[in-house]
Amino acid sequence: MSTDETGQDGTGAPNTGAKSAAAKADIHGQGKGLVQLITPSGERVSHPEFDPWVQDITDEQLCALLEDMTVIRRIDVEATALQRQGELALWPPLLGQEAAQVGSGRSLRTDDFVFSSYRENGVAYCRGVDLTDIVRVWRGNASSGWDPYSINMATPQIIIGAQTLHATGYAMGIQNDGADSVAVTYFGDGATSEGDVNEAMVFAASFQVPVVFFCTNNHWAISEPVRLQSHIQLADRAAGFGIPSLRVDGNDVLAVMAATRVALDRARRGGGPTFIEAVSYRMGPHTTADDPTRYRDANELEDWAAKDPISRVEALLDRKGLLTEALKQQVKVKADAVARDMRTGCTTMPEPQPMDVFKHVYSTPNSWLDRQQDHYARYLASFGDPAEAVSEEGAR
Amino acid sequence: MIKEFRLPDLGEGLTESEILSWKVGVGDTVSLNQVIAEVETAKAVVELPSPFAGVIRELHEQPGTIVEVGKPIVSFEVSDDAATPSPAHGTPASSPASPASGPAVQAAQEAKRQPNLVGYGAVVESSARPARRLRNLSPMLDSDSPRFPVAGPVDTRPVETKPVETKPVDTKPAAAKPVEDRTPGMEPAETRPRSTPPVRKLAKDLGVDLTLVAGTGPQGLITREDVQHFLDGHGGGAAPEAAPARVQARQGERETRTPIKGVRKFTAAAMVASAFTAPHVTEFLTVDVTPAMELLAKLKGNREFSGHKLTPLTLAAKAVFIALRRNPALNARWDEVNQEIVTFNYVNLGIAAATPRGLTVPNIKDADSLSLLQLAEALTELTETARSGKTTPADLTGGTISITNIGVFGIDAGTPILNPGEAAILALGAVRNMPWEYKGEVALRQVLTLSLSFDHRLVDGEQGSRFLADVGAILAEPGMVLTMV
Structure with missing residues (x-):
């Protein structure tokens, strides 16, 4: 990439000055350039550029996507209940972001590697994580949930945006190995304001490494609306780094899948990084310790409820005559079973030992x-009764 | 067996919460995750889902009590097998065993520890560089849903290497080849007739189906004339082609069922709560407001007020503040829980606003401390915010008295329902030119009706009447303010 090229590229020029206030307020909505294959009412709309990328998705697979999304929503509901029952210390709900997580998660290869934030529990589900491992950290029983190499997904990053650096670094490793796997990193709209994310994108572009920056724009960085953080669309920020970007309806599982496949394909072929902005909405609180009604308008929630990722796939299947009672039952049984397994795994998890x-x-x-370990063991042994030692430690 | 449920820490590091209400009673059978209570923490109001399936045996705490985290709040009778969760899914507390590090495993050398200036720091294990863990490149997950082969239509595609692009993707997917055979610019013709938005609007308004219209413009573009011509040719209502469009418009469902939710649901609940909690009394007063309208005209010509929106509402709001100071009972709240009457020494003025979504009553905080000019600005801003749907939850809470301006709809009077928690609401009617008694003669005067509803628990007829008379007196003769403040 030469500087001149960038300079001549009209899209790179700052143009917000010319925009009216009204236009600026609207840019984070469903504005121009949003890739959509399923409308909120469940209509399959054709898109010549993106249709080929999902033309292999059969009806059966569409049903499977519905099942995945329903299951992760159920996981979310169950974990929220577990928190309210004192079984988990905290939980970051993903309600409303199911399509963004399943559409991308189901596009990955086993040898791809995921670096996510704490909200991508649906992606972890797609990677095949043990259900108990999902809640291990939130119960406070371990400092991380699983062995990253068992499912090729790093444990969730709590520091906002730090995982993007890990992904870029990992992708540099892939490049050195000459492999064709891809590092995929998930983060939110708020993370794009962080230094780490910007640095990760600079390096990714410099070395043209196989990494996908998957930004789920859920419109709220805790209580900070995205319109305050960025006066241009987040996808347009990527151009400043020389990284091509896609802006996709994050509540449309097929569109997300198509976009992710485009990005993965580019990375595998040596085409470098891609930035995907999946436009979605955090319908729940930031975490179980948050009350969004204090800072956002109920009307907004109502607007987004009409764009629900799951109900639009149900509507699409219904149009195709596939939304049978049998299918609904099968999905429900699966979701209930997953929730039950997770609850049992959570409540019967042994307490960690000193x-x-x-x-x-x-x-x-x-x-x-x-x-140190030796000293500590001898110190604990000095209590004689191990239970007493544990309570002594617990009191500290 | 009996199982106790202790109040958990519902936020991060909270020590107590208030039980707002129980959703179940003793003897009720509840299922797992059924909502049993509503609890308010310092951070949020949350619903408590039941941790057990069973029968409620005892509620240990009453609504309204503040409970320490860890205290039992409810006991359940749980069947024995349900109470002991199957340990089958229990996994060891430790994370999975350390991954095999292959070449990374180095012979651990017991290096002599070098004295360190500050006395701590890890011992150097060896001078060798840390071994690199091999990345896992071989597929190893059985979870990788075989239902989603990752290949897709990707294999025959050229590589996209241009780093910046103006369009999201500019690779032409190989599978999309047939597209290239089409004549550029003709694509829209396949989906809908070529026309322009104003023409489509015209056709829609006239009930004309554009697919039946022949376009005479460039490349078959349907023009305004084409639509008109089509309609003339098939006009008179006898036209078979045009008729179906009209019939279709009527053929929709005869009833429309709209789910009760959002603002509508909230409004309904608030109105029902208000109407059936607070005993409403409504009084009317019709006033000759010609002097007030003359004052408004004068102010509009004043340099200080130029460019500001001054309306009867602005003056009425100001009159309400002055009248409230003389009749504070109307700026109050009935606190049922504490059995207290809260009299506000400030006025948060609610203004009923019709928005695209329905009725909202945002309020202006400490409105009584604003000058007339500031008040005019605040009112303008409030209505604009409400109409654009940008009103924040904070704007909607904390109101102490409200005004509803039904005059803008050309209405004279009504019996407004109180905004819940407030003692009074004033409805402003339309200002009309009416024959009215003036200096002993009948003259054409500008007349307006005020309707005041108040909560009879808080406000007696005397106080309500005096308040309304004060507001009326100010609007009838703004100079009367001099006798009131």
Whole structure:
């Protein structure tokens, strides 16, 4: 990429000055350039550029996507209930973002690697994570949930946007290996204001590494609306880094799938990074400790409820005559079973033991840590009764 | 067996919560995750889902009490097998075993620890660079839904390497080849007739189906004349082609069922709560407001007020503040829980606003402290915000008294229902030129009717009447203010 090229590219020029206030207020809505294959009313609309990317999706697979989305919504409901029942300390709900997570998660290959934020529990489900592992951290029983290499997905990043750097670094590794797998990183609209995300994009563009920046624009960075954070569409920010971008209806599972496949294909072929803005909406609170009614208008929620990702796929299947009672029942049974398994796994999870704190610190032996471990074990043994030692530790 | 449910920490690090209400009673059978209570924490009002399926045996805390985290709040009778969750799914507390690190495993060398200036820091294990963990490149997950082969239509595609593009994707997918055979510019013709938005609007208004109209413009573009010509040719109502369009318009469902939700649902609940909690009394007063209208005209010519929107509402609001100071009972709230009457020493003035979504009553905070000019600005801003649907939840709460301006619809009087929690609401009627008694003669005067509803628990007829008379007196003769403040 040469500087001149960028300079001549009209889209790169700042143009917000010419826009009226009204136009600026509207840019984060369903404005221009939004890729959509299923309308909110469940109509399949054709799009010559993106249709070929999902033309292999059979009716059966469409039903499977519905099942996936329903299941992760059920996981979300169950985990929220578990938090209210004191079984989890906290939970970040994903309600409303099911299509963005399933559409992208189901486009990945096993050897691709995911670096996500804490809200991508639906992506983790698609990667095949053990249900108990999803809630392990939120129960406070471990400092991370699973072995990243078992499902090729890093454990959720709590620091906003830090995972994008990990993804770019991992993608540089892929490039060095000459492999054709891809690093995919998930983050939110708020994260695009973070330094880490910007640095990750600079490096990704510089080295043209196989990474997909998947930004779920759910319109709210806790209580901060996206219109305050960016006066241009988030997808347009990518142009400043020399990274091509797509702006897709994040509540449309097929459109998300098509966009993700386009980006993955480009990365696999050495075409470098892609930025995807999936326009969606966080219908629930930021976490179970948040009350969104204090800062946002109920009307907004009503607007987005009409664009629900699951009901539009149901409507599409209904139009095709596929939304049978049998299918509904099958999906419900699956969702209930998953919720039940997760609840059981959560409530019967053994409490962590004091010595567990030494696990997973170093991957290789470390004499200094070994010595600490030895001292600590002897200290605990001095109580005689292990239970007493635990309560003593617990009191600290 | 009996199971107790202790109040959990519902936020992050909260120590107590208030039980707002129980949704179940002793003896009720509840299912898992059924909502049993509403609880308010320092952060939010949340619903408590039942942690058990069983029968409620005891509610330990009453609504309105503040409960410490960890205290039992409800006991359940749970069948024994349901109470002990199957341990089958229990997994060890530790994370899965450390991944095999292959070449990363180095012979652990017991390096001599070098004295360190500050006394801590990890011992250097070896001088070798940290071993790199091999990335997992071989597919290994059985979870990778076989239902979604990842290949897709991608394999025959050229590589897109241009780093910046103006369009989202400019690769032409190989599978889309047939598209290229089409004549550029003709694509829309396949989906709908070529026309322009004003012409489509015209056709829609006239009930003309554009697919039946022959276009005479460039490339078959349907013009305004074509539509008109089509209609003339088939006019007179006898035209078979045009008729179906009209019939179709009537053929829709004869009743429309709209789900009750959002603003409508909220409004309904608030109105029912208000109408059946507060005993309403409504009084009317018709006033000759010609002097007030003359004052408005004078102010509009004043340099200070130029460019500002001054209306009878502005003056009426100001009159309400002055009258409230003399009749504070109307600026009050009935606090049922604490059995107290709260009299406000400030006025948050609610204005009923018709928005595209329905009725909302945003309020202007501390409106009584504003000058007439500031008040005019605040009213303009409030209505614009409401109409554009940008009203925030904070704007909608905390009102102390409301005005509804039904005059803008040409209405004279009504019996407004109180905004819940407020003691009074004033409806402003339309200003009309009416024959009216003036200096002992009948003259054409500008007349307006005020309708005041108030909560008879808080306000007696005397106070309500005096308040209404005060507002009327100010509007009838603004100079009367001098006798009131």
